[in-house]
Amino acid sequence: AQSVTQLGSHVSVSEGALVLLRCNYSSSVPPYLFWYVQYPNQGLQLLLKYTSAATLVKGINGFEAEFKKSETSFHLTKPSAHMSDAAEYFCAVSASGTYKYIFGTGTRLKVLA
Amino acid sequence: NAGVTQTPKFQVLKTGQSMTLQCAQDMNHNSMYWYRQDPGMGLRLIYYSASEGTTDKGEVPNGYNVSRLNKREFSLRLESAAPSQTSVYFCASSEVFAGSGNSPLHFGNGTRLTVT
Numbered sequence: 581a582q583s584v585t586q587l588g589s590h591v592s593v594s595e596g597a598l599v600l601l602r603c604n605y606s607s608s609v610p611p612y613l614f615w616y617v618q619y620p621n622q623g624l625q626l627l628l629k630y631t632s633a634a635t636l637v638k639g640i641n642g643f644e645a646e647f648k649k650s651e652t653s654f655h656l657t658k659p660s661a662h663m664s665d666a667a668e669y670f671c672a673v674s675a676s677g678t679y680k681y682i683f684g685t686g687t688r689l690k691v692l693a
Numbered sequence: 694n695a696g697v698t699q700t701p702k703f704q705v706l707k708t709g710q711s712m713t714l715q716c717a718q719d720m721n722h723n724s725m726y727w728y729r730q731d732p733g734m735g736l737r738l739i740y741y742s743a744s745e746g747t748t749d750k751g752e753v754p755n756g757y758n759v760s761r762l763n764k765r766e767f768s769l770r771l772e773s774a775a776p777s778q779t780s781v782y783f784c785a786s787s788e789v790f791a792g793s794g795n796s797p798l799h800f801g802n803g804t805r806l807t808v809t
Contacts, residue, residue, distance in 0.1 A: 589733065612795045623697075623783055623800035624736075631795040670735060674795070679724055679743045680751065681787075681798055685735035 582607045582673040586684035594692045599658040601687045603645075603671035606652065613654040614672040614681070615645055624670060630654060641665070666691045695719050699784050699801035706774040706808045714769040714804050716784030724787045725767035726798065727751075727759060729780040736783065742767055774808045781805050 587602040605611055612631050616624040628639025635647045641664075645656045654671060671684040700715045718725065723744045728736040728751075738751030742761040756778060758770045767786075771778060785798040 586735075614797055616798075616800075621802075623802045624785075624798070625800070626797045629795075629797055672798075676795070679741055679749075680738060681726070682738070683728075683736040685733060 582611060582675055582678075582680070582682045584671050584673050584682055584684035586671050586687050588687050589685065590688050590690065592690040592692055593661045595663055596660050599643075599656070599661045599665065599689065601656040601669050601671075601689065603654045603656065603684060604652050605654060605671070605673045607673060607675055609675045609677065612674045612676075613645075613647060614674070615639065615643070615654075615656050616670045616672065617641075618668045618670065618686075620667075627656070627669075661689075661691045663691050663693065665689060697784055697786055697799055697801035699782075699804050701804060702802070703805050704807070706771075706806065708775060708808060710774050711770070711772050712774065712806075713771075714782055714784075714806075715766070716768065716801060717766045718784075718786040718799070719765065720786060720788070720799065721764070722786035722788045722799070723764075725761065726785040726787070727757075727767070727769045728783045728785065729753065730783060730803070731780050739769065739782075774806075776808045779806060779808045 583606045585604045614629045615627040630647045638644045674681045697718045726741045727739040740759040745764045782804045784801045788796045
């Protein structure tokens with residue numbers, strides 16, 4: 581079985597500051613990991629995914645995430661926050677042999693001017 | 694490109710009424726999903742369909758039924774709506790094949806349902 585924990589339901593950063601959104605996973609088999617972004621009144625859009633090819637994954641809009649097996653983590657980072665990054669971010673886990681995608685509870689990012 | 698289309702976008706029901714949420718995808722994906730999103734609880738899987746002709750329960754299936762009408766369409770039915778089913782419902786699809794699990798989900802824009 582898989583599960584995901586996102587630490588911090590709300591994160592605030594200043595414009596231009598580092599963005600760090602935390603995700604820890606639990607999986608009995610090698611996981612596939614995803615980050616999605618949701619803007620108000622919209623569906624979720626894929627930011628990036630880890631499927632075992634490389635531990636450092638680059639996504640859209642300048643985001644990246646690093647898979648750390650020893651820490652069971654897949655934290656999302658962006659070097660410099662922009663006002664347009666304000667949204668809710670979800671981490672999700674899946675695995676080979678399952679059709680299920682399990683989501684975390686989300687982190688709402690606020691960017692301060 | 695339409696992607697995943699959900700109808701309706703908004704719905705208000707009274708307790709005990711029934712309704713069907715419609716979902717269609719034009720990406721030739723094998724797998725389709727229904728999630729509900731509630732504040733502070735993330736997305737919870739209601740039902741999924743690994744392929745045409747199959748459906749399976751997710752985390753929170755009680756009070757819902759689904760139909761995989763064909764490869765494109767996957768509907769969610771509330772037979773007797775309850776206030777606890779007030780939520781935002783998302784349909785998603787994926788080209789997941791044979792349980793590979795490594796293809797991302799593609800989401801519709803959601804249906805906002807209020808049950809009074």
